[in-house]
Amino acid sequence: MTATAEVASPADTPESHRPSRWHVWALVAICVVAGVLYVWAIGSGQIGNAYYSAAAKSMSTSFTNFLFGSFDPAGVVTVDKPPMALWPQAVAVWLFGFHGWAVLLPQVIEGVAAVFLLHRTVRLWADEKVALLAALILALTPITVAINRDNNPDTLLVLLLVAAAYAFTRSVRADGSRKWLLWCAFFLGCGFLTKMLQAWIVVPAFALAYLVGVSTPVKRRILDLLAAAAVLVASSFWWVALHAWWPGSKPYIGGSTDGGAWDLIIGYNGLGRVFGGDGNRGGSGPPPEMEFAGPGGGAMFGGQPGITRMFDASVGGQISWLLPLCLVVLAAVSVAGVLRWRAKAPGNPAERAGWFMWGGWLLVTAAVFSFAQGIFHPYYTTMLAPAVAAISAAGIVMFWRAKSFVRFLLPLTVAITAVWAFVVVSRDTSFHGWTRWATIGVAVVAVVVLLLGLRRVGLVAALVAVLLTPAVWSTATAARASNNGVMPAAGPIDRAGGGFIYRNGQPPPNGMQPPAGMQPPGGMRNRGPMIGGPGGMRGELTDEQKRILKYAKENSGGAEITLAVDGSAQAASPFIMGSDEVVIGMGGFSGSDNAPSVDQLQSWVSEGKLKFVLGGGERGGPRGGRGDHGRQEWIQQHCSTVDPSAYGGSTETLLECHA
Incomplete structure (x- = not known):
């Protein structure tokens, strides 16, 4: 096998798709670990995001409230998102009564389901070992643990996007199964009804991956994509049309300027998030007389827009642990692909489609998040976690299996990942600062063992080195049982939110608040007034x-x-x-x-x-x-x-x- 082929293929042999008994039990164990992290102490007085929790209770009182996502029991105004993420929560409240665990339990189930479904998806694309590693990485991603213990819409969004990836992978493995492509479009449309245009960020990656990943005639591929586009539009906008044409009384769509869902899609929850604007101020910062006393200095919750946002103090500890590894993997695969193309060597279209899908998902989403001028919160980055998990797992296994000079990429990426973890932890060593030295120590052992050719021991050490700190942060986040439902985050509590203060360090007077969309997390120990009142x-x-x-x-x-x-x-x-x-x-x-x-x-x-x-x-x-x-x-x-x-x-x- 050539070096090019070694880099380009995450799979081993066709037989590797067949799970053995230990594979089954390993997947069960990973799902159990994920469930424990997500469910631990969620009934200890937590209520999640009070805004969505109140809506879930209101939605359980009438069909119209349920259908449109009313915030209040009178059906006056909806939440400022479509209602799909709240439907499971409202059903749970209707069945079990209003309790914190009733609101949060659907999120736990959705989070574990995403871990399981990612395994099934990556298994189709690569093999069983890669799939298990991908599932483990997703389960231990710090921001994913934090968000799956909360009731923001992002948990369901991730599940639906992984479901779309599964259907897409089935489609390309069948060399262009239109049925599965249409299912992919349907799940993306459900994602739209969960968090609107954010779900569509990955659509270009899926479309391009389909074009390069099947061998059917180009005309057939284009027609398939057009059919998928029709399903995507229908599954995305039926609720919008239903609200517009509803014959009876209906709630005002929260966050819109005219009470309609279309304005919310284009404005506050759509292009406004990308380009900013009135009511959607993000990295532009608070008013001049106030500043944000939290991560990123005077910037908004997600730091200043720019190419380094995914690595800054606000976001870095949430998702960036394996991003350097992913970039090395994608670069290696790209070079191998170009060399294969120039050599006119045969390739595997389904494998190629997977790289385009996961790589496009990661790069396009990270770019949109990095340069978004509107409201951006660090927990949005949980949307990157499935792609990070798939690419990291495939890259680690590929580099480990390589027998030419490519094998040196594994010790290189382990070293880079460990150094980056050291940098992130060093920003606040009060939060498990010991992990930076432990990670460096294990990484040194892994690099030495790999260079000596002790492959199995080296692989184990490499996995410990790259996952140790994220695992500790995830576990500590679960054990902390934070009530920060508005701004869920992993890591040091000071990085999980903040408050607005006058630039002279004094709190603002009673009643003075940040502009719309820039409020700090309610119920936290802010330096400004608390939103929502005690309790x-x-x-x-x-x-x-x-x-x-x-x-x-x-x-x-x-x-x-x-x-x-x-x-x-x-x-x-x-x-x-x-x-x-x-x-x-x-x-x-x-x-x-x-x-x-x-x-x-x-x-x-x-x-x-x-x-x-x-x-x-x-x-x-x-x-x-x-x-x-x-x-x-x-x-x-x-x-x-x-x-x-x-x-x-x-x-x-x-x-x-x-x-």
């Missing part, structure tokens, strides 16, 4: 909030809406999660949506459907400023302050409204 991240109400809700209920005269909370959705979340009353948040996630509108408020009050509004206090959202749509002015004109002594208030302001 909000645990789905609990404070004693004062309980008294407010009781007073509003007893004096509402049977109003359909017990309480409307003026401010961001984070302020209303505790009331929705901690009670069975109909409570709405005015203005959606950031408080800037035109829902409810002033006319709707006026109609509710006139018809006796709403009597009390909760305003004031330290909560997010506009306070009669940008994006208020006149609600604050209407409240000032039509609502009067209730004497705090009537409900035992001290920090919250309850208002009674009149027509």
Whole structure:
């Protein structure tokens, strides 16, 4: 076998696709490890992202709320994402009642399913050993562990993308099976209904991989891709069309400017994420009088846009551990492919398709994330994890099996990976700083043993060297059982979030918050005011909030809406999660949506459907400023302050409204 062939093929022999008994038990063990990491202590007071958890509870109360993803039980405004990721959570809440574990358990199941399905996918492309290693790498990816213990949409997105990769691999292995290609497009469309255009980032990689990975006539390949495009569009936009044409009452689409899903797709959750813009400020940073006291200095949560973003202080510890290894593998495979093409040597189209798919997935997604000017959070990078796992596993096994000079690539990549782990850990040695020296020590042993030709021992040492630190970070993340549902992250707690402070180091005054989309994680120990109120991240109400809700209920005269909370959705979340009353948040996630509108408020009050509004206090959202749509002015004109002594208030302001 030539050096070119050695690099280009991750598989060994056709028989290597057949699992032995130890392969089966190894996969079971990996899935069990993944499940333990994802499920450990998720019932210890955690509620995930309060915004989505409140929505899951509201969605469990009516079909319309469920279908459109309503944040509040009254069906006023949806979350600022499509609802597919919340559907399993809402079903769990409907079946088991509202508990933290009920909200988070579907995420655990989806995360383990992604590990299992990645194994089946890579096994079709490469072989059993590569597939097992890929599954292990995905299970131990720090940000994947963090996000699978939370209820953000990214967990389901990853599962659906891996499902698409599985269907795609089946298609090219059958030399252009249209049925499986259409299934691939369907799963990508479901990904769109999970996190909109983010799911489409990988579409160019899949399309190109299909063109180069099957041997059918070019016309047939193009027709197949056109058919897949039709399925992709249909499976992506049916929900958008359903909302637009729904004959009855329907909630306002949160995050949009006109209440429709299409605006959300193109704007806030689409091109706005890539190019920035009003309400979608990312690396551009906070207002000049404030700064972000967290990773990346004065930048937004994901650091400054640029080619190094995947490696910076905010993101590096989440996903970058094996990125240098992946780049070496892709470079080696590219060189081998060019040499094979120039030599006109025969190749395996299905293998080639796999390299284009996984490599394109990794490179295109990393490029979009790196240069995105809009809102970008480090946990988005869990979308890279399946590609990182597949490429890393295939590369390690290929380099290990090589018998020419290519075999030196394995000790080289082990050394590079260990050095990079040393750099990342050195940024904050208070968090298991010992791993940097342990990794270097094991890497030295691995390099020496590999160079001496002790291949099996060298492979074991190499795997320990490249996976030791990510495994420790993942385990520590699971053991920490963090309540940081808004900004899940692995590693040092200081890197998991932050807060906004004045540049002189003082906290902002009460009521001053970052602009829409730039709020720090609620419930964390921020240097600025806490969003959602005490206990909000645990789905609990404070004693004062309980008294407010009781007073509003007893004096509402049977109003359909017990309480409307003026401010961001984070302020209303505790009331929705901690009670069975109909409570709405005015203005959606950031408080800037035109829902409810002033006319709707006026109609509710006139018809006796709403009597009390909760305003004031330290909560997010506009306070009669940008994006208020006149609600604050209407409240000032039509609502009067209730004497705090009537409900035992001290920090919250309850208002009674009149027509």
